[in-house]
Amino acid sequence: MPTHIKNNIYAIIGNSAAGLAAIESIRRVDQSSRIVNISNQPQRPYSRCLLSYYLAGQYDKDILWIRPEDYYKKYDTEVLLNTAVTGADIKNKTLEISGKKKISFDKLLIATGASAKFLNIKGADKKGVFVLRTLEDADGILRMLPNVKNACILGGGLIGLRAAYALKRRGVAVHVIVKSEHIFSQMLDAEAADIMRQHLEVNGIEISTGLEAAEISGKDSVDGVILDDGNRLDCQLIIIGKGVAANLGIVKGQVKTDMGILADERLETDRKDIYAAGDAAQAYDVLEEKNNVNQIWPAAIRQGKIAGLNMAGEEIKYEGSYGTNSLDFFDLAVMSFGVVKPKGGGFEELIALDAKRRLYRKIVVKGERIVGGVLINDVERHGILLHLALQKIDISDIKDILADEYFDFGKVIPLIKRQANLFIRPEYKDTCVTYSPLY
Template sequence: MHYLIIGNSAAGVAAARAVRRADPAGKITIVGDEPYPYYARVLTSYYLGGLVPRERLWLAGEEWYSEQRIQLITGRRATAIDVQRRLVTLDDGTELYYDRLLIATGAAPQQIDVPGSNLAGVFTLRTLDDAAAIRKFARPGGQAVVVGGGLVGIKAAEGLHARGLKVRLVVSSGRLLSQALDDTGAELVRRAMAAAGFTIHLREDVIALEGHEKVTGVVLRSGAAVPADVVVVGKGVRPNVDFLQGSGIEVDRGVLVDYYLATSIPGIYAAGDVAKAYDRAWQNRRLNAIWGNAVEQGRLAGLNMAGHQTAYRGGIGQNSLVVNGLGVISGGIVNPPGEGYEVVTRLDEKRSCYRKAVLRGRRLVGMVAVGPPLGAGGFQSLIGREVKEKYIASFLDGSFTWAMVGR
């Protein structure tokens, strides 16, 4: 049995580990588009800021692949899949046969299409090479502009700030973390970032980048022009699915998978940021580009590829970060789209503490915790389940513990 895995990050490596445990004799090949073994992409902003050294990014060295009898092909991308012949074509023309195939190609950063976007000094932050390139431009005391106020943008801003730059965020929506927080929680985060020295432009867009060969400034829709030695675009990501055109694999922004992470073509699975899988808060398929979801999906996809039928209970959109000492945890449906939801909140502005629970009937579907994290992680894990009133009350006052569940 030949297991072919396209993608050498969280989902792909988790799948390979699961396959090897389930099938010690099977042949495993992993294809990665970067020239490196498995590393922690979630730490690239910390590497950018000098908070984590390069050597701490590695999660598996070349010796691990050898020990696990995994063939690793680096620096190559898949360009096509022939599902009839069970062949994957790479960008150098190589054709790889498979018995079971996992699509774990992840997602690519969204770009901005404005005059000057091709100038030197304009980046996205997704990979180790991105972070290394930004470090060369991001000199302490310089001016940085981050385009986007989501998790990617804020992490990039924090990395640049830690590196000693003056950082501006340009955010098109009316609040930071618009997908992860509501207005109240986002305002607490904005205050914390402002207190740390960030300049934040809400309801604003970049319409042009200025400079000759290298970026020197940013023009905003309001007409303001601000200096910039480096610009980082953090406008979210899009799944890497272009190479699937004509394959017959069903795609709706991401690769559609069932409860077993199987695609519409027998023998082919998908996991991670590229997969549109079951979301237990929304109770339908959604894209959740989260490292933890990718690891879990990859693990289960690997087991299923090896014949151990194991259902995926579903993931959720979730966020966790610390901004100038202010903790932020959120998950599920934080901004209900219509009627039928119950929202319970508690706010202590003096302590910059805010908590929110979103319910649909007795089922917890979303939560927000800004401030001390007491009990927030455990409460988040209840999303998708029916919860008792005492769980909600204890979450709001910070006394929730997992030991309460089942009493």
């Protein structure tokens, strides 16, 4: 057999962002081995990111599909849809499928993603209680809508508020119940959250903070939610938005895990030939400078791609991801990246707030570097700030003006002069040549 012909069996669990990226990168370098893709999802791959837009009626279902129907044929991949991996024997390299059949593998990618956290309170099993993670969730909510006048969203994070926005666009009266003292508590300070809250309230979304659902009422179907202050809200639909947790169950106890499956710089776990990528993985974060779970689509794609190449015998180092979010609610934009709520010492927060104009900028600095930021309603400079952060550029010359309203590309020129070798992206190169003859 010629040496370039490989004879592996690659098993990939999950057919979303990370799993697909791995299939595609394996096939770039290995056209001969077997790839088996197993997913408990019944349908071909779709974009989870678009689910709230689909729920809002902004997109039809057609837009959700991210790969054509003949995808698996094209990538010469055996696919088992609607099939759960119920166990894994990492030592003997076998997977248990739906409680019985075994599949052997040489290399395994765990791209099982994450699941929405549920709320275990009395009545949570009633008809009309949902999370928003899968197409089935979105379709289930849509089927209920003709009979829904009022909905309660339990949780004031990204998914909860996206669901609230979507339902509002569908003409439903929405009340968001938030346990924390303010919305977006993982991302925003109280002042910034206040800007968002006022904006959402002006646009008809009701928000109560510092409260938790204690019980869901109704016979078989939801008819209300009882809060921990004793008050009751009428509603026919509840969406729980309490964050997500990595799906680790299959391999827990067999590979090292923390918040996710710990993956090294090749995206391999502590067990040889076992890789992890996407929402299930806890891999290097360039801005946090440690392993972190960054459960976002671009990180899943990149990790899947690098893991796939390494599974197929390449030696590619994963450069690391960073957390980032971008939102737009009723034309108010928010962008965040990296460390947004620093814990521990050594951080400095540069904040500019103009509540009247709904402007907020926070830049988080550690030492002489930007490590994170949040921008509300003034997101154009996001790209420059992110570049300074990712390239680890010493910003001490311009620290005083970083959060200024008038901070723009021109203010970065002193840095380009001093650190031209770090401004490597095409949009900066010309400037570097102009300002730094040595570039």
